[in-house]
Amino acid sequence: MAVLNEEQEMLRDMAREWATNESPVTEFRKVRASGEPEAFDRAAYATMAEMGWAGIIIPEDHGGSDFGFMSVGLVVEELGKTLTASPLIATTLAASAIILGGSEDQKAKWLPKLASGEAIATLAIDEGPHHDPQAIEASVSGGKLTGTKAFVAEAHGADLFVVAAKDGLYLVEKGDGVTLTTRRLTDQRSHADIAFDGAAADKLANGGDDLLDKVLDRARVLTAAEMLGMAQIVFDTTLAYLKQRVQFNQVLSSFQALQHRMADLFADLAQMRSAVEAGLQAIDSGAGAERAAIVAKAEANRVLHTMSNEGIQLHGGIGMTDEYDIGLYLKRARVLEAAWGTRSYLKNRFATLGGY
Amino acid sequence: MATQLEPEARDSADVFREEVRQFIADKFPEELKGKSVSLSATEGPIKETEAQKAWREAMGERGWGTPTWPKEYGGGGLNRKQAAILNEELSRAGAYNPIGGMGVMMFGPTLLEYGSEEQKHEHIPPICRGEIRWCQGYSEPNAGSDLANLQTMAEDKGDHYLVNGQKTWTSGGQWADKCFAIVRTDRSDKHKGISFLLIDMDSPGVEVRPITMISGTSPFCETFFTDVKVPKENLVGEEGQGWTIGKRLLQHERTNLSGAAPGGRAGASLADIAKKYGRTNKDGTLADPVLRDRIADFEIRWTSFLHTARRAVEESKAQGGVSEISSALKKLGTKLGQERAELTIEIMGLQGLGWEGDNFSPVELQGVRAWLYGKATTIYGGSTEIQNNVIAKRVLGMLDHQ
Secondary structure (H helix, E strand, C coil): CCCCCHHHHHHHHHHHHHHHHHCCHHHHHHHHHHCCCCCCCHHHHHHHHHCCHHHCCCCHHHCCCCCCHHHHHHHHHHHHHCCCCCCHHHHHHHHHHHHHHCCHHHHHHHHHHHHHCCCCEEEECCCCCCCCCCCCCCEEECCEEEEEEEEEECCCCCCEEEEEECCEEEEEECCCCEEEEECCCCCCCCEEEEEEEEEEEEECCCCCCCHHHHHHHHHHHHHHHHHHHHHHHHHHHHHHHHHHCEECCEEHHHCHHHHHHHHHHHHHHHHHHHHHHHHHHHHHHCCCHHHHHHHHHHHHHHHHHHHHHHHHHHHHHHHHCCCCCHHHHHHHHHHHHHCCCCHHHHHHHHHHHCCC | CCCCCCHHHHHHHHHHHHHHHHHHHHHCCHHHCCCCCCCCCCCCCCCCCHHHHHHHHHHHHHCCCCCCCCHHHCCCCCCHHHHHHHHHHHHHCCCCCCCCCHHHHHHHHHHHHHCCHHHHHHHHHHHHCCCCCEEEECCECCECCCHHHCCCEEEECCCEEEEEEEEECCCCCCCCCEEEEEEECCCCCCCCCEEEEEEECCCCCEEEEECCECCECCCCEEEEEEEEEEEHHHEECCCCCHHHHHHHHHHHHHHHHCCCCCCCCCCCCHHHHHHHHCCECCCCCECCHHHHHHHHHHHHHHHHHHHHHHHHHHHHHHHCCCCCCHHHHHHHHHHHHHHHHHHHHHHHHHHHHCCCCCCCCHHHHHHHHHHHHHHHHHCCCCCHHHHHHHHHHHHCCCCCCC
């Protein structure tokens, strides 16, 4: 755990308490059972926004608290622990694009609404099942955007899309020329393919040529923060299980073969936490953010992948049942691993940045 | 999180930085620039040049070789912030800390915690001045991972102990002036029968034999004690407290052995080595995509390890105790170090496996020895398996398997 300031500690404690008491995994199970494609609880999100979480990275003069990514990362980590379904990450990332690349008018129009929870926004970048920001075909002509986006997270609840076109990022509101097709993935959250057919598009023109790259850095790091919460809870749950499950007249935690596997996972988790926290800090300080974001997401992918598999294996047969939460983490884990770059993608990018 | 310094603190930091710069300008001999020659436990004694001697004495006199140790025992008396500034300024000037070795890394911090005033005044100042080499008398032929099984006996003879037994893997034993050892003062209790004793290596009855390792010559020795007289005042702490003190020292050792200490890794990057020894594309990227992937994979994990080492320090500092992730540092760092060495020799092909000869560069030959010697890192200082036991039991609270 990074050494936090007082505000951050309060924020983390508040998020932990809320997630534990008001949004345990049973709440996600309710969302799942409802079958709504939107896949989140509007009342819960309104509460989160009331607590200020939707505006953590938004400047104060636009209704936020401007606490930065480390702070929102702490909240996201706690929500990841209980698989809380919400458009908080999506909205925060869309807001970051507006902050980095928007005009004063665009900021004034959207940021206060995003901070208050009145509006929800998300990123629509990739056009296929793989993260590939080099292969964007969507284009804008005469202020109208045409193209398709695939597997857009939190699309159903979104009022606003930050859409990547060939020549930059655009704001597109839901409505005319925007058609969603639901894609149900293993995590049972909101995902949709979106067809944009001459939808009115307003360019984020102030961000420079690397605006998309900067937004992707933030997407990688914040997604990694959610994954960190998940990995932590899978580890904690598995450890608790090993301490109470008795076989051969002894608790499983007394077997050295299992102790050493847990020691390995403990070390992996330490690495993951360090990488994610360093990524969040790098976004806030601006120093080496792109590399730090790649390291954060690559380590999150590596460790959560192993952790989710080991979690199932170490739980034994009971881990295979839908009744146990552990499988829910596995099914969310793979979706997040694919988001904003698999390990292969990220390693390739890391090597390219390193000049080899 | 980086905390913002108060304005006055920033000023005093600036003043201190100025002081360090002046000191380096006055005392650091230009000819030593970029050369690091520290009193190292794992290398043989070097013939000090006049310049090296002058620099060691200058740093030693100031106490800046052991910057955070108390002034009254010859340390620098600096706070961590100042120590960091000192480090920054040294490396900026191409200078180095000439004071090192086991006395600094392990024994000194432990003696400061457990030693009597007399012992501290006797032993700490020479360590701060880089005058005395210490070696570690821990392992024995039948006490490796099961260290508490040690049998070297210190028999109470009134005003002195009579020590008999054998220690092994005493790094730098052949060059050491003194040895901090854990010995048995009571056979009836495995752990409480252990005491922490300081032994002069030139005492009659001490015999040291270097051990040839897979990497060739090595700093490791066998050390034999035959009727060695050790004065009672060389007992640290109480009789029977040796296991507690000895384990505390291992914590210092493990942090240092993780390879995360400043300057833990230097030299060319894996990518640069790969470019030198392998084929590249026209754009300068590596032609072998699989190797490129493996290098990136390693570098990402190494980066997060460095973050972890830094976090362990920050957490320990903030909570005023050893951070629980410190227990994972040794196993992580040593494994990554071995992985890097393996990758390096693989990148070089057979040119990376030279044993001797002019047709290998010194860097290549050193790389081979370092790769072989590096196999010891996951064994000594508590093997990886022992680290796993420690993590499982002490950190994770899993039950003892015995």
